Structures are given as C-alpha cells and as structure tokens.
Amino acid sequence: MFIDSAWLKQYVSLPKDFGLLSKKLTQAGFEITSLSKPELDTTYLRIAKIIASKPHPNADRLTLCQVETQDGKFQIVCGAKNFKVGDHGILATPGAVLPNGMVIQETHIRGEHSQGMLCSEKELGLKEAQGILILSADADVSQNVRTVLGLEEVVFELQVTPNRPDAMSHIGVAREISAIFHKPLKLPRPKFSVSKGKTALSVKVIVQDSKKCPRYMGCLIQNIQIGPSPVWLVKRLKAVGLRSINNVVDVTNYVLMEYGQPIHAFDADRIQNHTILVRSAKEGETLNTLDEQTRKLESSDLVIADIQGPIGLAGMMGGKDSEVSLQTKNIFIESAYFDPVTIRKTSKRLGLHSEASRRFEKGVDIEAISAALERVTELILQVAGGTVQEKALDDYPKKFKRKEVELTQAKLDLYLGNVFTLAQAKKTLETLGFKTLQFSSQKLRVQVPGFRIDVTQEVDLIEEVARLLGYDKIPAQEPTGHLQLSQKIEKDHSLEESLKTFLTGVGFLEVIHPSFCSPEDLIKLKWNTPTVAISNPIGLDTSRLRPTLLIGLLKTLHFNMNRQEKDLMLYEMRPVFFPPQGQRSMLTGVVCGNRMPSHWGEKDQKFDFFDLKAIVEGLFETTKIKTQKLKFHETAPAYYHPGIQGNIILQNKFLGSLGQLHPEVQEAFHLKEDVFIFEIDIDLLRSDLGQGTFFKPLPKYPFVRRDISFLVPKSVTHSDISKVIWSAGDPMITDVELFDLYLGTQVKSGYKSLAYRLTYHLLERTLTDAEVQKIHEQISKALQKECNAEIR
C-alpha cells in the first residue's frame, strides 16, 4: 500500500533520514518496494516574486517580467500568460539544468535581456501542466525551494504481508514506527457536536445475520453540501493513488487510508423506508454495483438491503442506486465489521477486489470501527457541512473479547536461542499495544490489542519479540542434533544419475521444458490417448500437461535448427502426466544431423537407426541389463516411422520405444533433418533392476575364433540367425559378431550374404580343434536347416 510521508507525520515523528526509516521498517518485516521521491536539483532554483510585467517590444506572444528573489532583481522574458504581478513562481537562474535537459543561460530573446526562466511544473518534472507554476499566495522569496515544492516528502509503497491488515493504513504504519523508534503515537481525536432538536429523519438498521456481520455502526448526516473536496484532501488522496470524486466520497476514502477501516456512504433518501437490512443475499438476486456491473448474488453473499432489495454488497462495493450524487442531501455512513471468509468467498467468486474487500477479507479492527466513524463524521461536517442529530447507532450484540496469550521463557529460548529475556519481551509487546496481565521471570501473560488479529498463540508473540528486537540479534548456531539414519526417507536415484552420466558422456545435452503442451501439439504428434487438462490455464498453448517429453524436444530441435545448429543430441528426464492425476518419470532422447562433428580427415555421416540403437543398448548396459536380453519389436506409438521403430521389451515387459520420427510428424514440427528418438519409462525400468552385480571368474584358457559366411533369404533377420547360432553353439559359443553384410547384385536375387565371426570358449579348459570343428559344423547345419542358409 502507498504511504505518504507528509500524511504519516501527523501521527508519529519520522527520522530525518529516510534511509534509516526504510531500513528499520524492513527489519521489522515491512519492505519498502518502491519509492517516489521527486528528484530535482534545486541549486539554481529560486522562489521569485513577479514585481512588474509588460509586453515584449519585439514579440507579441512574449512578456517582459521583473522578478525579485532572495538574490536580487532580474529581468526575464516569459512566454506564459497565466500570471499576474504579485504572483510567486519558480525561477531557474543561469546554470540550472532542468530534468528535461534544458540548460538555462543568460541570453537575449528578440533583443531583450533574459536572466533566467520562470518554470512550469512540467519543466520541473513535477507533472503535466500548462503555464508557469504559480505558488500559493503565502509563498515568500526567502522560503526553501524544496519545502515549497514539497520535495522533502516521499510516497513509498510498503509491502504489507497478508497477516497484517492492521498495517494497511497510515495510522497502522505509524503505530509500527512508534514501536520501532519509541516515539509517541498521536491519534486524531475527532470532535463534532450533535445538533439538538427534533429530527425529521431517522435510519433504522436491522442486522439479520450477526455471524456474518458481528458489528454494524451507522450515522446519519443531514443537509450536507456535495461538492469538490478541499485541496488538502485531494492532495492526500492523490499521493496514495486515489482519484478525487466528491467531498463525501473523498472523506470516506481518506479515513479508509487513515484508519484502514472501510467506510461507505449511502444516499439516505434512496434507502426505502429508511430501513437497512444486513442479510444474506437471496439466491438469484442481483445488484448493480458502483462500477456499473450487474452482480448475480448467491445465498452465501452478505448484502446491505432495504425493503426493495440489495443496495450494497457488504464489505465490497455499494450499489449504483444508493450512490452519493450531486443531488444528495442526507447521507447514511456505514462503518462495520464483516466476516472475513464471507467477504473473501464473494470477492473471489465475483472477481471483485476493492480497497474495502482487501481489508475486510483479512480482518479489520472491530474495536476501531467507532473511532473511524467519528472521524468520518467530523471530516464530513467539516468539508460538506450538514448536521448530525442522533448518536451513531451501534449494533454489536456480542462484544469482541480480546485474546490472552501466554509466553514462557522456555519457549522463547527454544525458538530464538537464549538471547532474549521475558522482561525484554514484555517491554517490546507493550510498545506494540499489548497489555501485560501477568508477569514473572518464567511466564508472561498479555492481552492482544483488537487490531492484532494475527496474534493468537505463543509463537506469534515470539515473532513479535524477535521482529522488534531484531533477527540480527539471534546468533547463528552450529546445526547439531540427531541424525535419523534408521529412517530411510530417501529413495535411490542412482539409476537416474547413471543414465544421465552415460548420456552426458556420449555427447547429449540435457534440456528442461515446462510441463505444458497444447491440444494442437498433441494433434501434430498423432497423440490419441487422454491427457490431463488444466482448468485455469494461462493460454490454450499451455492448457494440457504433457503426456510425453517429445513435444518439447521437437520444438527445441526446431528452435536450434533455426539458429543454424543442425547436429543435435538432446534428452530430457522428467515426469509426464496421465489422467486422472498420475505422473511417471520418462527419459526421452532425440538425435539428428551428423553423428560426429565434421572432421578434415573423414566424410560427414548422418545419424541413423543403428547409432540410436547403440545409445539405447549403452543405456541399458549402464543399468547392468544385458543387451541380449532386450528385444526391439512390436508396434511403437503412431509418431514413429512405420518401418523404423520398435518397442523395447525386457522379458515380455514394455520399457519404452525407439525409432525414427514419423516423417509426417517431422514435417508438422517443421524439422528439416530426420530425427531418431528413444523413450524409456524410468519408473518401469527401476522396478526391473536386479539386486547388484557379482563377480564372474575371468577366463584362464584361450578362446577360438572361426568365421562362417553364407547366403540366406532376405527375410531372415540377424535376430533369427543369432538365435540359431546361440542355441546350436551352446555352451561353447560366447560371442557372435556380424562382420559383413552384402545385399548387392553379386548374390542371387532374394538372398543376402552374411559373414559372422564366432568365438568359442570354455571356462574350465582349452578347447581342442576337433571340438571346435564339431560345434562349428553343428551351427552350420542348424543354419542350413532353420534359416535356409547356403554356406559358402
């Protein structure tokens, strides 16, 4: 909220150094977030009295002025017309540099000597205004320019935390400052007289729901004169960002900013039967509020109504019909306490947030309602005239009981370390308005002032003490204490770490994308299962939670390709989401472009499926899952290339997929390079990890290698062949390596030529030639029989 230092000074004296005030407020929990301080170099500015003026002899639109300052008399050529002899203005003398950059020099204008410039407010950087600035009639050339221009005052924005509605006013802030600096607090003492005599008019109030409205005060002021507000009032409101409307409304706003108590003024003659009902709204009732919106009400809302219907939305905004207008003669002033939750519910539902609702929903000071009402009454009588003929009415059936809270030395020590005594606590709390009820060296019992609704228990007192005595007084302590090694809270994330380490090692960049995607992205990806929708998204493009990491990755490929980066290896390991509210951890990688950075000694080669497969196998290798156990088959999701894709299967269990991105999807995401992708479900993979790895004896005896080459029909896969070799070669075969594959015209049509290098080995002894020969022949026969191989 905005605080005007000039206004604040009415209630408490401020330190001269604003920096100190700012620092101390911050240390007490009130951060100053912005400060508007008129920055103006006044070294060459003087208050000048215009003592004579005549037309410029050579220019119709200019005037020749004689002015007097504390330094003497000067002649000035002036272009403005809005002054008369005797007025005071601000003279910029030679040497002045104005905020707009204008440098003032002694000069001749159309042949006449000019020794400076009479400034407009715009030229002084104060505000937009035509003509020179005319100071008030009581100005004097001997006065300080800064004081006259109000440059010593500042308006600052104070960040008030939601627990401190009591500080959402000038008096509230003054109260804090008074406690911080130990300065007395000067509160207004409203004075006005209640006119004697018979009253023609009287307003009756019936509070039907005292739960939602525990206290309602009102006061009728008759025969007022609606009109513009006096300058001081306009100035105060303007400083804190409020527009002047008329004298009555301005006073209610002034008191709001002064006490923090929202006040509403009704046109008393618009209240039917002069009877106000404070009641719950009826379902479907409507109210046209001051902002000219028709509000549809529900039974949970609280309204101020007359016999015909609602005339105000309690604690939020008045109704248009009962608004104070230029014709208003009699007004009814409302000062009340409304239940915070009721106000908040309605305010949230209607999206209606006003200065009033912002305070009521946090809780105003139920005890200060009368003081605020008196203050409003005093000021209205002052600025709008009128008479008060009755004492204010006060519907307050159940008097607020101030809370009593206890603080012990033991708890104070536990929370703040052994630094503060109860005696210090007592003194501090008293400066904040708490009343000591009971005090011993071990226990302090205080009564909480009505305005401190946030203080309800011991820890709240502890904070008050710490806040005022200074958090900096609490010494840092070594974090000693109990370990909790027997409680295994932490889950093992070594899997994620090792996968990331592997991917970093092979050249992948890790990326992180926001978890959102758009329905359009999903269509582009051919995604066809349900996703999680956000009910209040920022925009359509971020309205879903991503069911796959691929969307972000593909967009990032595009983003980087647009920046001339075409060789990309990216991965993301983060959660994806699925309905209704599930999440699982996925690892998704994409590669495209050249498989290695260009080199002068080699030809560039593009990534292909087999690079991808090697990466995936490597990933599983780091998790100690043997690649032979993995199978790549079945149908991967629709965004994969139908011919180059497969699911990753471990013992009939799905762990993920790999393949080339479907060319249509590639096109939809505007990608110029072929993209290869892999996706691994980390949560599924984790559940498949074994208990650990155990040592196997190293081979002592040499192995034997034999090559075998043959033709097979094209439809026979490497997988078919190796399966045959492994089973026919058992237990001597230990490695099967394909070292040549030929599909060209040299072999008969429908066939391909393959050459394998087979490794035979036994752990317990050296193999004999005859044994190897025998097993090699077995394999050869098996290949002929099961794969239609023609051995070469």
Add this chain to the structure above:
Amino acid sequence: MSISLAEKLEEIKLQALQKLKSNTLDETSIEAFRVEYLGKQGKLTQILKDIGSLSSEQRPAMGRLANEVKHMVAQGIETVITELKRKERSKNLLEGEMDLTLPSRARYQGHRHLISKTITEISHIFSKYGFQVGEGPEIESEYYNFDALNTPAFHPARDMHDTFYITEKTVLRTHTSPVQIRTMEKFKPPLRIIAPGTVYRHDDDASHSPMFHQIEGLWVDTHVSMGHLKGLITAFVQTFFSASTQVQLRPSYFPFTEPSAELDIECVFCKGKGCTLCKQSGWLEVAGCGMVHPNVFKAVHYDVQKISGCAFGMGIERLVMLRHRIPNIKLLYENDIRFLRQF
C-alpha cells in the same frame, strides 16, 4: 713364432678397435668389417686357426687371448650396429613429423542442464549435513498444498500463490512444502529432509516462469531454534556461493512458519555495496524460512510440546541466476544449445 702371433693379435685388435671407434662405418661397411675380421677367412678366424699349430703349453693362454679379442670385436660390431639402427630410427621418426595444429577429431561434448545439475549439487551439500531427499507429486491435493500447511480455504495467504487447478481439489503444487507434510506423515521426528522439485504458479512475464524449481528444507528435533536455522542456511550459502558470503534474516510472513523470515545474501554483484540489481540495499533475497508453525505439526500429529523445527524454501532458478549471472529466467527454459553448452 708365438711372440709374433701374439704381436699379430695385438695389432689386429688395435686396428679393429680403432676402426670401430672411427665413426666411419655405415650399414654396408660394418658387414664388410665383420667379414674382414670374423668371417670364415677373417683375420681373427685365421689367428684362431694358427693357434692350433702352437705347442700345447702355449695354446691355452694364446687361445684365451684370441677369444677375448674376438669377443671384444664382436661386441664392438654389435654396438656400432645398434647405434646405426638408433640413428636410422630417429631419422625416420623425424621424417614422420605431422602438423599437430590440425583440428582434433572431436566428439560432441555432453552437458547437464544447469537446473538439474544444481539440484544434484544442493542435495549433495545438504546430505553432508545429514539431510535426506524427500519427494512428492507435482499434481497435488489442495490438502497437502494448502490446508495442512496452515492455509485453509479462504485464507488470505492463498493469494500469495497464483494456483493452477486441475480439479476443484487438485492443483499443480505451488511450492515444495507439501513434501514436508507427506514426509512427516510417514516418518517420526527427529528428521532432516530436503525436497527439490518442480513447482507451478499462474504467472508468466519477463521475470516469472509458470514452472520453476524450489528446494525445501525441513529439520525437526527437540531443540531446533532460529539460531540453528541461521547456522544451517549460512553454511549452505557459504558453500554454494562463497565462503565469505554474508547472510541476514528479515521478518516476513508464511502461514506455515512462525516466526517467518526472508533470507537475504550479500549482493553477489556489488559485494554489499549497493547496486541497481540489489536496489541499492546490498542484499538479495534468496529464500523464505522460519520455525515450523505449531498448526503444521498438529496436522501431522506431532507433539508440539516435545519438538520444534525449522523449514526453508529456496528458488533454484534464483540461486542459479545469481551464481552464474544469468540475466533472464527464460534462458533457462529456451534450451538454446549455445546456452546449454556454457555450463
């Protein structure tokens, strides 16, 4: 006769050794030299033959002498050949010299994302202080995200977080604090946890990202005070930033802590002197913290009479941006590889 044979032998020896040391022998002449002395018709071979004609008394001594000379010469030849080979090889090595300034056969260099790397780093730092990592889901119930954290429905503090709703009762978690509740529900005090994680706020402008990361800390024991909290966070900050980084606590408000504080570190840009980035204050806000509110303990059925605790929450992006001087949060999620490769 024997005298002359001995003299002859001595002469051959001198000749041979002189020649071997002369440095004039090359690959072909050394072979010729060998033949000249040790070949079938060689000078020394001849001498050995001549010894056969000596008397049996003279033969052994002369034979020994001749063999010594033969051995000496043979060794000399070996030395010369070795030296010739060495020279030849060094000559070859020099001829094979390459332009070593040619570009390397580079590989792509992988990089972790700054955020994930920093989460790992911070978790490591706190694990040294005995903190275990706690976890919770990103789609969270209102209960864990707000209610159990002393922020019931219609509490004004709910305005502190702009929340994404999935349903009326489920949200994208707005902070990592729900992990406090989830962990305390399952485990008994004393405990120390940190919970790094992704959080969401309905906020998207130049300095906010609707998704960002926090790291939550919770320490519950029988004796924990604000002083311990200060000591703990100071230790962390001085590890993460620099050993001389100053720390201050400033009163603030969070519904789930009381007393509450903002944690400021000495401005990393101006070292506390005051600059535009710290708004001349010399301090930068990096975390919210405080003593766990008794109502939070009550929600998880901890005995508020027996324990106390402190908690803190830090924005990871903020820490990362300050430490690495990153001017704009958007750079972290744009995934420009030129950015990613810098860290």
